[in-house]
Amino acid sequence: MKTPFHRRRRAVVSLLRETKASCLLITNPANWYYLTGFTGESGALLVSQKGTGLVTDGRFMVQAHEEATGIRVRQQKGSLFESVGQYVKDSHFSQVGFDPSQLTVSQLQSVRGATGGRSQWLPVPGMVETLRMRKDAAEIAQMRKAAILAGEVMQRGIRFLKPGIRELDAAAEIEYQMRKLGASGPAFETIVAFGERAALPHARPTSKRLRKNELVVLDLGVILGHYCSDITRTAFVGRATRRIRTWYQAVLEAQTAAIAAAKNGASCGDVDAAARQVLKGYRLGHLFVHSTGHGLGLEVHEDPKLARGQKRHLEPGNVITIEPGVYEEGIGGIRIEDDVVVHADRTEVLTRAPRDLIEI
Numbered sequence: 187m188k189t190p191f192h193r194r195r196r197a198v199v200s201l202l203r204e205t206k207a208s209c210l211l212i213t214n215p216a217n218w219y220y221l222t223g224f225t226g227e228s229g230a231l232l233v234s235q236k237g238t239g240l241v242t243d244g245r246f247m248v249q250a251h252e253e254a255t256g257i258r259v260r261q262q263k264g265s266l267f268e269s270v271g272q273y274v275k276d277s278h279f280s281q282v283g284f285d286p287s288q289l290t291v292s293q294l295q296s297v298r299g300a301t302g303g304r305s306q307w308l309p310v311p312g313m314v315e316t317l318r319m320r321k322d323a324a325e326i327a328q329m330r331k332a333a334i335l336a337g338e339v340m341q342r343g344i345r346f347l348k349p350g351i352r353e354l355d356a357a358a359e360i361e362y363q364m365r366k367l368g369a370s371g372p373a374f375e376t377i378v379a380f381g382e383r384a385a386l387p388h389a390r391p392t393s394k395r396l397r398k399n400e401l402v403v404l405d406l407g408v409i410l411g412h413y414c415s416d417i418t419r420t421a422f423v424g425r426a427t428r429r430i431r432t433w434y435q436a437v438l439e440a441q442t443a444a445i446a447a448a449k450n451g452a453s454c455g456d457v458d459a460a461a462r463q464v465l466k467g468y469r470l471g472h473l474f475v476h477s478t479g480h481g482l483g484l485e486v487h488e489d490p491k492l493a494r495g496q497k498r499h500l501e502p503g504n505v506i507t508i509e510p511g512v513y514e515e516g517i518g519g520i521r522i523e524d525d526v527v528v529h530a531d532r533t534e535v536l537t538r539a540p541r542d543l544i545e546i
Contacts, residue, residue, distance in 0.1 A: 191222050230267070241266065284308070332410035333537045336525075336539075339360060344419065346360075353393070372406065387475065399424045402422070414484070418522060443464050461474070479523075505527045507524070
């Protein structure tokens with residue numbers, strides 16, 4: 187019986203035929219999981235028409251044999267990249283593709299040295315990531331579960347908010363709830379930002395305490411069955427001012443417009459533009475300081491990117507975030523983020539938490 191991992195490796199081999207490379211060296215853990223199911227923390231994968239080989243150290247040999255069926259497993263001797271070079275040499279691979287964004291100069295020098303200079307090394311960027319962008323039905327089903335779980339964690343996190351708690355307290359409670367509900371952990375360091383600190387899109391939790399009449403931005407994601415989710419909600423402690431209500435309405439409309447634009451065949455740049463156009467109409471465009479979204483999957487940031495000028499077109503199976511926001515130093519920020527999957531004939535929002543302005 188052919189597994190999804192086997193089918194994915196065959197797809198890599200098909201892509202290799204379009205290059206001059208006889209095999210592909212893979213050093214990103216998310217990529218080797220995608221192609222083999224191996225979840226070890228150290229290793230390197232080589233995929234070719236001759237088959238697939240995994241080099242890892244003694245700590246992960248039993249795990250590799252259990253998880254990565256149908257591939258050759260070799261225990262490293264010496265450094266990892268010296269062992270990889272020896273594997274390439276023994277397999278007589280004359281031309282080896284690698285992703286230059288995932289291999290350091292030192293690592294490349296080490297692996298080339300171990301081959302004795304007998305192999306040509308060819309930059310082949312993003313080959314596996316191109317496949318990972320288009321999720322299959324099983325992946326989408328898993329990401330739907332991860333998104334729903336993230337929404338439940340978000341609602342529990344909001345219920346925990348009250349004047350006097352620290353950002354660190356809220357972050358700890360949120361990550362506790364993730365594991366309590368079955369997640370293997372956070373997809374990234376949970377963002378909790380109170381008051382003026384909400385103007386920092388990637389604020390790390392601090393000892394700042396929550397006060398009345400402050401904005402709160404919570405941005406969290408869970409890992410469930412290896413796949414990530416990512417959701418943001420904004421709350422206000424007390425009765426929101428007219429300005430905050432207007433800003434919130436603008437961000438909500440911007441997100442709604444971008445979700446509507448995120449259809450099969452739409453360019454990523456056009457999705458970004460749909461959000462920006464709404465905020466521009468509210469004269470808030472200058473306060474939107476990041477892209478509208480990004481791909482999501484085994485990693486929390488994947489392709490495609492939803493940003494200005496991006497020409498890539500959305501395809502069925504793309505899972506993306508839609509997360510416009512506005513940020514003003516001295517006041518705070520407002521962001522609303524949901525996970526969306528593009529189908530052939532529709533767009534599905536995976537996250538389920540309410541999007542209305544939350545007043546505590």
